[in-house]
């Protein structure tokens with residue numbers, strides 16, 4: 001397993017030249033901002049101010065490190081959980097809040113809440129069905145290859161998704177046709193309440209890629225440097241049309257599956273505490289502090305400023321006009337079928353009365 005950054009912030013190997021202080025500091029700030037975003041969403045959700053939310057606490061290194069390893073033109077296929085990737089790709093906070101609060105500025109008009117994309121930043125809106133975007137990413141990659149375009153597609157998925165047929169069909173196809181795809185699996189040990197040992201009898205997830213003839217690596221998913229380097233290597237190979245890579249990032253979901261889940265019902269506090277000691281943000285912070293690149297004063301200031309930005313973006317999103325309930329009838333059919341037309345009229349009548 002590829003790993004460089006130890007829990008105490010020391011390095012087990014010297015850093016390659018491409019990993020600069022500037023890069024580490026930038027990734028750290030985005031990981032910390034992601035953690036604060038998460039904390040904020042978990043706070044405002046129970047107040048009824050925002051919709052269901054899938055937290056990313058504990059997985060920030062896997063998400064931010066992999067997003068940073070790509071070029072701007074590379075395309076990302078996220079799942080419902082990759083808000084840190086949006087932060088790393090500099091999607092404006094207000095745009096995320098408009099979505100999370102589903103106001104009239106939400107470009108997806110309140111549809112499929114928790115799923116989000118951004119065309120400018122080349123992030124594709126996913127579907128809710130687990131693993132379904134993996135073959136889509138491979139198809140996109142094949143198109144790039146046929147057009148001789150040096151664009152990499154990185155697709156995120158979880159450990160649970162590797163039990164679905166979509167993953168296997170996509171892996172077989174991608175390896176055979178050497179599509180420029182990075183398969184990025186975050187093995188966060190759980191698929192809602194199903195632990196990894198009940199998910200698969202395979203030794204690990206990386207062997208599944210190997211079985212299809214694909215370059216496959218395991219990386220410490222709580223080590224942002226290792227994640228960055230592994231993903232960069234995979235993206236470079238893909239860009240040269242040398243074939244796809246499966247990256248299994250070993251990590252842990254510290255929070256609930258979504259705001260609708262109670263993980264205490266299926267896992268022990270002790271297990272969570274054990275992984276908390278491997279917190280990806282804490283590890284990088286220790287390294288940066290030792291190297292004189294970050295201090296608790298700077299952190300206090302950063303936290304205060306970002307929390308303020310979150311509060312302002314939320315208030316701004318809350319002040320925007322609400323979506324009309326009629327949007328639930330839009331964007332599915334080119335012309336409404338009679339039964340939906342009837343429902344729409346009934347809704348209008350009930351609003352008038």
Ligand SMILES: Cc1ncc(C[n+]2csc(CCOP(=O)(O)OP(=O)(O)O)c2C)c(N)n1
Nearest residue numbers: 081128129130158159160161188190191192
């Ligand atoms: C096809 C399908 N089956 C079931 C679900 C319900 N579901 C949503 S998330 C999830 C677990 C996915 O686990 P994993 O792939 O490990 O991703 P994680 O949530 O851990 O990031 C399930 C079963 C779904 N969305 N789609």
Ligand SMILES: [Mg+2]
Nearest residue numbers: 158159190191
């Ligand atoms: Mg999982």
